[in-house]
Amino acid sequence: MKIIIAGAYAIGTHLAKLLSRNNQDIVLIDEDEERLANISSDYDLMTMNASPSSLKTLKNAGAEDADLYIAVTPDENMNMNSCMIAKALGTKKTVAKINNNEFMEPKLGDFFENLGISSLIYPENLAARDIVNGLKMSWVRQRWDVHDGALIMLGIKLRETCEILNEPLKDLCKPESPYHIVAIKRGDDTIIPRGDDELKMYDLAYFMTTRNYIPYIRKIVGKEHYVDVKNVMIMGGGNTGVRTAQTMPEYMNAKVIDNDESRCERINELVDTDRVMVINGDGRDLPLLIEEGIRTTQAFVALTGNAETNILACLTAKRLGVRKTVAMVENFDYVRMAESLDIGTIVNKKALAASHIYQMMLDTEVSNIRFLMTANADVAEFVAHQDSKVTRKKVYELGLPQGATIGGLVRHGEGHLVSGGTQIEAGDIVVVFCHNINMNKIEKFFK
Structure with missing residues (x-):
């Protein structure tokens, strides 16, 4: 598959790394030679130091016979224009990253398709959806719904209250059991478990189950004492914070804290003020947080543009008794540090955007794919x-x-769980968990 990526920024480079694992024919275009140099020596791809908006550049990159053109520069106009050029040259599919949520209106899909833009990506939307899904289940680090919720995958941090520690999985996950453990993140290692493996305290375990057994999973992992989230405090009123406040379910109330007065005025125009209170102040100000009721808040979400600020704010919220904390960590180098500090859920909208685009490179019928950054797995x-x-x-x-x-x-x-004796039938939608392997090796089983 021939793929052209415009923009060697965080999304483009992360995506190039994901795709290069699968031996795709990748061309990465950027106007900055230094950004290209940071990636080209480590991964199997071709780089071009040129402008993605140039017709000559796209021709030289092979847009005439490309399968996928992905424009993820910070400039949405450049992204959209270059997609139109690539499509006109013959590229089969094009994807543009945008910064304007208005373009995501479903009724505009055909309009952009006719212009030559097959798909639009708004990372803030993806991040907000991920955050809200996590807030709905305060005791879960990550949740992934398969085929509209027919199957549910839950990433859960195991503590001393967990009932199923230190027992071989072959005794826990039998064919008739209502859950399977599909992966374990232990320290820096990801384990695809076998029957003799055991769950240990502080593991991040990934459970596959069905919706009706979620309460049972909650009981055996010892999380019944976690209260449901009703009050949320959001630090940072940027686009991700606003989208999170806008998309929260009706039973949740939020306080959005931002230190920019004009931004606060704008946020008030965008959110439902009956459920969302906007506060002009510094989210790092401890007396302010206490005054605004952080001790009775079930969730704290730190979404400023500074990863260190978000991490420290979540640590502070934890010390003040907040159970559910979410930190946006855009710097990939800080993700491991954030995990080691056990701050809660980590959101990286660039990784989410890359994962969303990632599925387009697979030529089998793949209806959904997600790269789990924490576990380094698909x-x-x-x-x-x-x-x-x-x-x-x-x-x-x-x-x-x-x-x-x-x-x-x-x-x-x-939804059905799978054991060794399961016979897969034509038409089944099969969920595969993969760690550190070429996805094409899995594709072959489904062709």
């Missing part, structure tokens, strides 16, 4: 066809590559 939904290799044998006989496991499947709209 979770993907594949569709099994009539003659797919995956339908010819039971799961334990398939010979899946090391680092891959099947977590569940959706059949006729109903």
